[in-house]
Amino acid sequence: MTTHELEQLLMQQPVSLLHRLARGRISRHFRSGKRKLVDLLLQASAENRPGLESDLAALIEERTSREQIAPVVKPRPEKVHTRPATTSASPRPHKTEDHGHHEPPVSLHEWLSGIGVPPPQPFVPDAWQVDALAKLAETDVVVSVPTGSGKTYVAIEATARAMRENRTVIYTSPLKALSNTKFTEFSRVFGPGQVGILTGDRREHAQAPLLIMTTEILRNLLYDAAGGEIDVRLDTLGLVIMDESQYLADPERGVVWEETLIFCPSQARLLLLSASIGNPQDIADWLTAIRPTPCSLIRHTKRSVPLRAGYLHPNEKLTPLFRTAGIPYGQPHLLHPEAKRLFMEYEEETGPSRSR
Ligand SMILES: Nc1ncnc2c1ncn2[C@@H]1O[C@H](COP(=O)(O)OP(=O)(O)OP(=O)(O)O)[C@@H](O)[C@H]1O
Ligand SMILES: [Mg+2]
DSSP states (O other): OOOOHHHHHHTOOOOOHHHHHHHHTTGGGGGGOHHHHHHHHHHHHHEEEEEEEEHHHHHHHOOOHHHHHSSSOOOOOOOOOOOOOTTTOOOOOOOOTTTTOSSOOOHHHHHHTTTOOOOOOOOOOOOHHHHHHHHHTTEEEEEEEOSSSSSHHHHHHHHHHHTTTTTTEEESSOOOOHHHHHHHHHHHOOOOOEEEEEEESSOOOOOSSSEEEEEHHHHHHHHHHHHTTOOOOHHTTTEETTTTTTGOTTTTTHHHHHHHHHHSSSTEEEEEEOOSSOOOHHHHHHHHHHHHSOOOEEEEEOOOOOOOOOOEEESSSSEEEEESSSSSSSOOTTTTTHHHHHHHHHHHHHHHHHHH
């Protein structure tokens, strides 16, 4: 898409969609009118054009499908007194509660369809994965893409590249359990002797070229280095991967991520992975400001694994939570009739009259 085409497409969108696209890309975008917003988005697209285009496409798709589900409510005709006098005694029609949504609710079978193991296919990296790896050759990178998109592939390829250059790699995660899982997964990929783990509970292969640790352990290593006690791993450190980096915003532990990023040796590349950073551009800008290497942002919001919302009643009955297969954006009242029925059943079973 040329810049002119992108501009045209942006101008055709409602301003509310442009504001959603601007979230995390443009600070204080809510103050801008449409023309200004489009100009700012075009400027922001220079940083990560594929990400902006794919987010825009996803928002347009979401809007189109929403419009298909919710037909535009036509204004009422002016004449409202249509009930003939003779019908005054007839029962009033029940007020419908589906707010204009007349399609039959999705069945449990339809809602579950597609879940399972897909047929094997040759692995082809997605454009954003290729882009992230290319950017990482030159800059630090923040990857902010939905869950299940394939961030681990970027981590593994970047690690393999650093290891080929005889650089060590540190991979941090916020949880001991996740560190253990990644230790097993990466040992399978790189070979057991190539991967070590350092957590509060476990210390294995501490001199391996790829070390998995909790972020607290890395922060402590960097504290020691700052105190002059250089750890040999930090001399050859080529890459630090911080998985689940949204912990930077954690009220209690966030400071550990912040200090780790500030103290991270300048010769090491940083790769931050997350599915849930609201303002990734701010994080990339901050890293660019505090480190000698600029930081690029790889971002998109299109889910490769769609979310489904369901309700599992304690009696083990499962039902879609909403009338539609997807999660209705901005229309949480679209509850599935079966879910409503199960809620009420649950209320009746557990209500105060029962517990007495
Ligand atoms: N380009 C691709 N094409 C098809 N499948 C892929 C691709 N990249 C990764 N996958 C598969 O997608 C699945 C999810 O990948 P991964 O665990 O890396 O997601 P993630 O982005 O780290 O998610 P989370 O936010 O939950 O940690 C894995 O089974 C992986 O093999
Ligand atoms: Mg992951």
